[in-house]
Amino acid sequence: MTQLSASTLASLAPALPVPAYDRSALAVGIVHFGVGGFHRAHQAMYLDRLMSRGQALDWAVCGIGVLPGDVAMKQVMDHQDCLYTLVEKAPDGSRNARVIGSILEYLFAPDDPEAVIETIAAPGVRIVSMTVTEGGYFIDPVTGQVDTGNPAFNADLVPGAVPATVFGMVTEALARRRDRGLPGLTVMSCDNIQGNGDTARAVFSAFAERRNAALADWIADNVTFPNSMVDRITPATTDADRAEVSAELGIEDAWPVVCEDFEQWVLEDSFAQGRPAWEDAGVQLVDDVEPYELMKLRLLNASHQALCYPGFLAGYRLVHDVCQDPAFARYLLAYMEQEATPTLRPVPGVDLDVYRHKLISRFSNAAVRDTVARLCAESSDRIPKWLVPVIRENLAAGRSVRYGAAIIAAWARYAEGTDEAGQSIDVVDRLRARVMTAASQTREDPLAFLRQRDLFLDLADDAAFVDAYLDALGVLHGPGAKALVAELAA
Template sequence: MPPETTSHRLTRQGDAPRIGIVHLGPGAFFRAFNAVYTQEAMEAQGGDWGICAVSLRSPTARDHMQPQGGCFTSVTLAETGGSDRVIGSVSEVLVAPENPGQVIARMSDPNVQIVSLTITEKGYCHNPATGDLNLDHPDIKHDLSAIQTPRSAVGFIVAALLDRRRNNTAPFTVLTCDNLPANGALMRGVVLDFARALDPDLADWIGQTVRFPSTMVDRITPATTDNDIDALAQRAGYHDPACVVHESFRQWVIEDDFVQGRPNWDAAGAQFVANVDAHELMKLRCLNGTHSALAYLGYLGGYETISDTVADPAFAAFCTALWREEITPTVPRPQGEDLEDYCATLLARYRDTAIRHKTWQIAMDGSQKLPQRLLGTIRDNLASGHVPKGLCLAVAAWLRYVGGVDEKGNDIDVRDPLAERLKTISDQAEDDTAKVAALLSVAEVFDPELAQNPGFRTSVTEAYCALVQNGAQNTLRSLQS
């Protein structure tokens, strides 16, 4: 409940902007990132770029934002002091399961020129080890048989493109903003896989006319808590259950490849480039890779947040060593970036105690994240003749985490699409060595060539046994001695 000092709920002042973007996945990151950039772009140079935000599952975002006319508060956190700002770029919020036809109609509107996404890795219904669409995924099987009432993001995109082709309407640009390597190419691949299974002629049309630019997105966005909502109410005098908290830093790099128009996001600080691959690889490996490593090891070590974790000198030294010895040697330097400075800035961001980014939150959906964040870097190290023991330790920490029991014997609430299966595999193994071997055989996560690599298997097995025997903190310290 809002505190007694709150006199009213946040409300929109003035008219909502005309809709030009449909966004799938109106979670915290979208509100802290896409919506803020879009508002600033319209403030700087105008345009009809209001956003229709579509939830593919839960009505929570709609229930929180609709009474506020789509508005919400962007709360910037910093040790030196934060700031609050009302964001009004969201003009409409829909809940797809309640009326999928309404969502398809909105996406088919000729005024909509961009469909963007922040649906997390698992939302792409793909095999993380190969990038291919999983045609056996329950949502994909449903959508192929009932294209006018889809459940998946891929199904909605293809259904809307099918309508636009039938109506001779220009296609939209599909702009994915999730942390996946070559995310535009991946999105294009799963959309074409789906379309071919539905209608090969439609797939050809999509392949020839639709654009799927890749992007790199970066802003640390912890989950909003009741305390955050109450603190805002005390400061601002209104109740806003849709408020979002985030760090001050942000970076958006976008391939400038759009079918029709786009907002002037560059006026808000976005970088438009011909190819985003180098920036994306830098961020996935340097930030997301160490974030995941710190999340699993930090959680096992008893730390609640990333800032708590790197306050321990052993964890900070581990993170720095990962960058220096195992990660940056595999990352081509993007234009305009200094990798050493970039990593130093990352560590400063991790240390910001105003950003309470929980290790448990980052640890979610590891089966979808590891192939992109850690395993590619490991493969590159192995190919150069180097066994990356730090990254292998991070993989071992994930294997221990998905076993569902922490170092003190307490249950871990593992949130992962494969959680049940991983727990069963872990429980049924005869000993620790067999447990590692069995988990490395999960082909959705580990491709067989990597899983069978002797250096990788041995290093992960030794690290796992060390975690079981000595705990995360002692294992880290011994690694650095």
């Protein structure tokens, strides 16, 4: 067994593809916040692909961990010289593994925020990218407005405070760049948020305005915020993944990444200080990302929400098991066709029917072993962003909201905290206590869950929506989730 590190790389090849480029000649050009599974399966993989062709050698990544839990990633990255194994798994069971070398450094911000700020302020850094989850943006999930009352946001605005958030650290670095006569840079959000670049711009602007109006003006003139659509299903790494990498590849890797073989990245070409030649690695550079974002968030991510709550209640724990149930597959296709697709704009070069069916086949990929629990987490950050807009658009146009109402009812039933076999559910949500309390009231007061107006706005006042919601909740409280899915699949 070989421990993965820079000194053992050569011994792993050719059995396992490893970086053939000279990592000691790389220079950091990108600082990335939120080095989780997705960044390592997606952006870092695209960069590694370019580096393997001799390109983008001055665009290596310095990863940053901000939350206390990121100390685990820091330890692994230090131990493995930031190297890790990426295992892409196809539905037919075939797999493609290689060692990724595009991340060059990793800093744990709580240990040394000053080092993070100075790294971003360095002249060679031209992009700050981020995958800090939908909840990481200080944005009210329903109104889309910046939540300027957030304590962490305000703590970073206290004069003399050492910044602890992404927004505080990057803004301080931008202030130093301005004061040193250095150019601005690009802030590239890669989170699953519609208008992710616009959202990042709104939060940075709100933060900078409160700090210093002249700095806010400088940021407006010198920093760009491209929107993007990012796609690759990447479950959290499990011990079984570690054991498989060790048994099949003969290496000790404390944090490999396993993902599907599909990849997509559609990106607005708006970079303040240049960019890697992403297009040479398969990225689609476009003028308007919105049609792609809407397609992905409302078909893929909202379908994940559609499948996870009834799937979990019915006893499924793996996503492919849910999607290999023909009734669930028909229900998902019906949601996509009847309620999501009418809200989309034409998507250049995409046949939406092919896209929808491809999603069912991606969800059915048994090799990836994506968990239903992963999709059920942080619903309060997901449903308002991905599904509520679809429902509201359909209501405004007088179209059906039967599926949208059923998905919210299934979340309510899930948040009651026990599945249909009586097993308790670990509800993972930043609003856990409140959503569980509201859900527990629905048997006596069926609209209790829906009256959480910060999540659902005025849906509780809409008669058409309420009718569909109560119908679905009644089935969930009676014959159960499979009966509801069968009804909606018919």
